[in-house]
Amino acid sequence: MRQTQANGTLASSKTILIVNLVTMLTAAELIIPLHDNAGRLLAWMALLSFFSVLRFLLAKVLLKKQLASRQPEDVIKIMSVAAFFQGLSWSLLPNVFFHLDMLGSDAPVMLILIGLAGAAMLRQSFTSQTAFSFTTPILLACAWNFLQHGGVVAIISTLDLILLASFLLYLMAKAEQRAVEGEIAKFTRDHATQSLIIANEDIRQNNMRLEILANCDPVTGLFNRIYLNGKISGALAAATVSEQKVALLLFDVDRFKRINDAFGHHGGDQFLTIVGQRLKNAAGLDATTARISGDEFAVLITTDDVRQKSIALVQAMVECDLPPITINGTSLVPNLSAGLVFFPSGGITADEIFSSASLALLHAKQTGRKQWREFDPKFKQITDRQRQIEQDLKDAIQNEVITAWFQPQMDLKSGAVVSFEALVRWLHPRFGYISPPEIINAAQATNLSQALTVLIARNVCALLKALPDRDFSAATVALNISPREFAIYNVAKMLDDVTAAHGINRQRIEVEITEEAILDPDIAGEQLRQMETSGYKLALDDFGIGYSSLAYLISLNIGRLKIDRSIITNISESSVNQALVAAMVGFGRALDVEIVVEGVETADDVKALTAMGCDVAQGFYYARPMPADALMDWLQQASNLAQNDSAHRASA
Incomplete structure (x- = not known):
């Protein structure tokens, strides 16, 4: 319908040009005897002629480009704007170029303007938008001229003009409705005719189509x-x-x-x-x-x-x-x-x-x-194992079969225990010990990440309450948080709730995150800042194997950088790794960040790392991860050994 209206608007452009130019000459003949000002008249005629010809040329260009079939809305808008300026040119005649008394001596001009507006409404009723754009400035100019005349006659004439314009608008709307209905009826008849033509062909191919649909994918044409x-x-x-x-x-x-x-x-x-x-x-x-x-x-x-x-x-x-x-x-x-x-x-x-x-x-x-x-047949075994682990995980968390083990972290200079790292452990009745990555992946697959972390956090709090009995009231315990957890729930709030319930000083808990978390500040950033405000210490795990943003690292006030074990393994024999660790230590010193190394397994590693200025170390050389009760015994033994060593040095 819009295409038809656009084409109709363009097709009538020649007639509109002729009508406007002829009417312009008629109006000029009426004005010259009463208003002897040829300059003003020629200026007005030039303005009107310009916009009339412009409207005609625009229509020709749009017809040539066949824009009505592709962008009918744009065509109607363009022609409506052109019609508006053409109508505006007419509206300037009685009030700007001349001050006509259209209720007195210049009444014939009034008849021309109102007649022109009425003719446009009826002639272009199929595209009322264009007709309205053309007639609106003319009718407003007439109304203003009437009011300028003054008196009862002017008021009555203005009201009559409003009634006339309303009636013409009503007729234009009805005419457009009838025209649209006629076009729709024509489209319907054409469509019905076309449907009858192809009906037999559709029926003939129906069985073939059904067979294709039964065996083929409708999108790609491949078999289904x-x-x-x-x-x-x-x-x-x-x-x-x-x-x-x-x-x-x-x-x-x-x-x-x-x-x-x-x-x-x-x-x-x-x-x-x-x-x-x-x-x-x-x-x-x-x-x-x-x-x-x-x-x-x-x-x-x-x-x-x-x-x-x-x-x-x-x-x-x-x-x-x-x-x-x-x-x-x-x-x-x-x-x-x-x-x-x-x-x-x-x-x-x-x-x-x-x-x-x-x-x-x-x-x-x-x-x-x-x-x-x-x-590989092993794939099925792996899948069955994953499925069984996921099925058993919820009960293991609820019954606290899953627990936290702790690995001591040692000061390289003094050899004293300064902190611990909590590591998740699960002894499955069928599969034995389940690796931490398997546990974490299963928790994420079953929406149990929060429940798992809450359990480990409670174990951490229990250890922190027991450490003062072994004279480790200042020691901290590190809790690992998976980066994906920040998008699942509010980790900061969860930690606040757990520590509040156990009455733990939050400065004694260190939250370990990997570089994935700080690379996505939109998700993790706000929660990490909340943790920092609450007093938790922040540590960056696996440092050196990712792509940390140094600016964001500084803004988060990270207190510890943990160098990944892949860099530390056999550090005493690798000059390349030694240079890399030395650079990281220098970076840590510049930011006043403590450097922790993990995976320390030999005395030579300890010696090399101490010489490079590393602060804290953990690894099998010192102790393996162990349950909380075994850790208490280990701490007692370490304390006894330290006391005996001190007594021996004193006696010597």
């Missing part, structure tokens, strides 16, 4: 999962009888959600269609290529050289850099991950084969982008 399942079952049956080789490959588009979010579902579908076609071309005609879910594809290969062809395909699609795909003018390089399984090592049924391929794909994605893995 239902069809693939049937092909897998048939291939496995044939392989069982004739020893035919079978391989199933699953491909997943890395980070496809970002593409879908950035370019919408339509752009995402375009991307998947191109990826699917490339995969089909690479697999060849003797393979079955299918789209089985949102961004996941499968290829079934049953040729004699199945292993060679499968590995070649996965290398070509995963290991090699694929050509970019252009979506909405943006080039995107597709990256795929893949899982590969062969019959019968991955199972003997379609479900088992598919499950094995999915496990292989899962392990590929866990190792990063652009990776592929061949199915």
Whole structure:
């Protein structure tokens, strides 16, 4: 409808030009005898002619560019503006260029202006916006002229003009409504005719479409999962009888959600269609290529050289850099991950084969982008282990089977114990000791991160309350916080609640974070500042292997930097690592930050680290992590040894 209105507005431009120029000449003939001012008249005629011709030329340009079919709203707005200036030129005649008395001697001019406005409303009623833009300044000029005349006649004439304008506007609205209804009726008839023409063709192709929909993915045109399942079952049956080789490959588009979010579902579908076609071309005609879910594809290969062809395909699609795909003018390089399984090592049924391929794909994605893995029976054991750990985690936390062990941290100069680090430990009844990363990942997968950290924080508080009995009232205990926890809950508030419940001095708790946390200040920054305000000490763990922002490091007032054990291992034999540690120590001295080294295992390491100026060390050379009660015994023994050593030196 807007296209039709835009085209109608442009088509009437020639008629409008002629009418305005003829009417202008008529008005000039009426004005000259009564107002002998040819200069003003010529100026007005030049202004009106300029805007009339401009409106006509604009229409010609827009018609030539066929803009009405592509941007009808813009065309109507442009022509409405042109009509407004043309109408404004008329409105300047009685009040600016001349001071006409249109209720007296210049009444014929009034008839021309009102007649021109009425004609425009009726002639251009199909596009009321343009007509309204043209007539509004004319009617307002007439009303103002009437009021300037003064008296009862002026008031009555103004009211009559308002009534006339209202009536004309009503007629214009009704005319536009009828015109629109007529056009809609025409469109409807045309559409019905076209529908009848294609109805027979639709009916003829209906069965073909149903067959395609039953077996094919509507987005990519590849086979769907239902069809693939049937092909897998048939291939496995044939392989069982004739020893035919079978391989199933699953491909997943890395980070496809970002593409879908950035370019919408339509752009995402375009991307998947191109990826699917490339995969089909690479697999060849003797393979079955299918789209089985949102961004996941499968290829079934049953040729004699199945292993060679499968590995070649996965290398070509995963290991090699694929050509970019252009979506909405943006080039995107597709990256795929893949899982590969062969019959019968991955199972003997379609479900088992598919499950094995999915496990292989899962392990590929866990190792990063652009990776592929061949199915290994160990994958199922690992998955079963992860699932069992996640199932048992909640009870282990509630029953406090999970607990904190503590490793002493020693002053390198004095050899005294100055602090401790809390480390999570879980002795599982089936799997034995579960590694801390497994525990943390399971907690995040089951939304138990807060419950786990609360449990360890309580263990830390219990140790802090017991340490004064061993003359360690000034010692601190470090609590590790995973960076991802800051986005899940308010860690600062949780720590405040736990320490308040146990009556612990917050300055005796050190919160250890990794560099991931300070690299995302929008999430962790505010909570870290809250912790600092509350009095907790802040320490940066694994320093030297990440990408810390030094400016943010300074703003957080980090009190300790813990150098990663990978740098400390065999430090006495590595000049490169010694130089690196020396630089870190210098950095710490410049910022007045204490340097802690972990992973110290030999006396030579201790000697080298002491010489480099490191402050605090922890590692197996001093003590392994131990439960709280064992730590108390260890501290007592360390205290006895220190006393005996002091007594021996005194007697000597």
